[in-house]
Amino acid sequence: MSDYVAGLDLGGSLLKAGLYDGRNNLVHETQVSTPSEAGPAAILKTILECVRELQRCVPGRAAIVGIGIGSPGLIDAEGRVHGPAVNISGWQGTSLSQMVTSESGIPSVAGNDVNYAALAEARYRGCDELAFIALGTGIGGGIVSGGRLLTGNRGMAAEMGHVVVVPDGRPCGCGQRGCVEQYAGARVILEDRKGEEQIGNADTAHGSTGSSQGTSLQTAARMLARAIGYLLSIAAPEVVVIGGGVAERHPEMIQLVDSALENESFPYIRNLTRIEAARLGYRAGMAGAAIAAREARPPRPAAAG
Numbered sequence: 263m264s265d266y267v268a269g270l271d272l273g274g275s276l277l278k279a280g281l282y283d284g285r286n287n288l289v290h291e292t293q294v295s296t297p298s299e300a301g302p303a304a305i306l307k308t309i310l311e312c313v314r315e316l317q318r319c320v321p322g323r324a325a326i327v328g329i330g331i332g333s334p335g336l337i338d339a340e341g342r343v344h345g346p347a348v349n350i351s352g353w354q355g356t357s358l359s360q361m362v363t364s365e366s367g368i369p370s371v372a373g374n375d376v377n378y379a380a381l382a383e384a385r386y387r388g389c390d391e392l393a394f395i396a397l398g399t400g401i402g403g404g405i406v407s408g409g410r411l412l413t414g415n416r417g418m419a420a421e422m423g424h425v426v427v428v429p430d431g432r433p434c435g436c437g438q439r440g441c442v443e444q445y446a447g448a449r450v451i452l453e454d455r456k457g458e459e460q461i462g463n464a465d466t467a468h469g470s471t472g473s474s475q476g477t478s479l480q481t482a483a484r485m486l487a488r489a490i491g492y493l494l495s496i497a498a499p500e501v502v503v504i505g506g507g508v509a510e511r512h513p514e515m516i517q518l519v520d521s522a523l524e525n526e527s528f529p530y531i532r533n534l535t536r537i538e539a540a541r542l543g544y545r546a547g548m549a550g551a552a553i554a555a556r557e558a559r560p561p562r563p564a565a566a567g
């Protein structure tokens with residue numbers, strides 16, 4: 263009898279859920295809208311509905327033996343949300359894994375969604391030293407060191423979006439100034455590119471052949487490289503994986519960051535570090551959640567004799 267696990271990736275807009283077999287192969291997946299404004303009870307109900315759908319897809323007499331849930335927010339080792347989660351109302355203070363375990367009867371774990379994406383990218387690569395950077399509206403991070411997630415105090419490690427790259431720079435919602443999120447997040451890049459288009463149109467109207475279009479991506483890449491340079495000096499990963507919506511829409515970001523890193527990092531460590539695009543796409547979070555659920559289970563006792 264094969265054991266199955268469920269991996270769920272909770273986002274502000276969508277909840278993605280996957281059923282994985284004993285070899286971490288995806289057997290079935292589903293997506294539903296996240297009731298992000300309705301509060302924790304409504305979100306829990308949606309999670310349980312997804313789990314029940316996955317249970318109906320388990321073949322034969324097998325069963326789901328573990329559930330992993332990746333979520334935005336600062337989540338501690340007990341699966342409790344400590345910090346506020348962007349786009350999910352009332353999420354802070356939720357004991358996510360305890361609630362899912364209690365209602366489903368299945369052992370559950372919960373963690374930060376980008377941490378779980380990092381875990382999946384590491385396991386699928388067979389790499390024990392990896393950092394993952396997720397470029398979206400904001401910027402998230404996850405670090406795997408010695409084959410294990412580096413979560414830090416109450417799950418607060420690897421908040422890469424709030425590494426300061428410009429002293430006294432743009433104000434950030436976190437309370438600091440100059441965070442990399444304010445230079446390489448999707449919203450900021452879009453606003454900067456609109457500004458460049460206006461400059462380019464004005465240049466064209468005045469007969470100028472010069473244009474600043476494209477510089478926003480270069481600036482974003484340089485600021486991101488600066489943050490990664492700090493990361494290399496502290497964690498020295500073998501590979502830095504860049505994923506998320508911005509990286510998917512602008513695959514040239516990988517090369518831009520790789521080039522910019524030459525001037526933003528300790529050369530010896532940088533020369534031993536690869537910069538790569540994410541391989542698992544939107545499935546990384548739920549794949550990592552499933553891996554976390556499986557690895558949280560105690561090993562089976564050896565057969566007698």
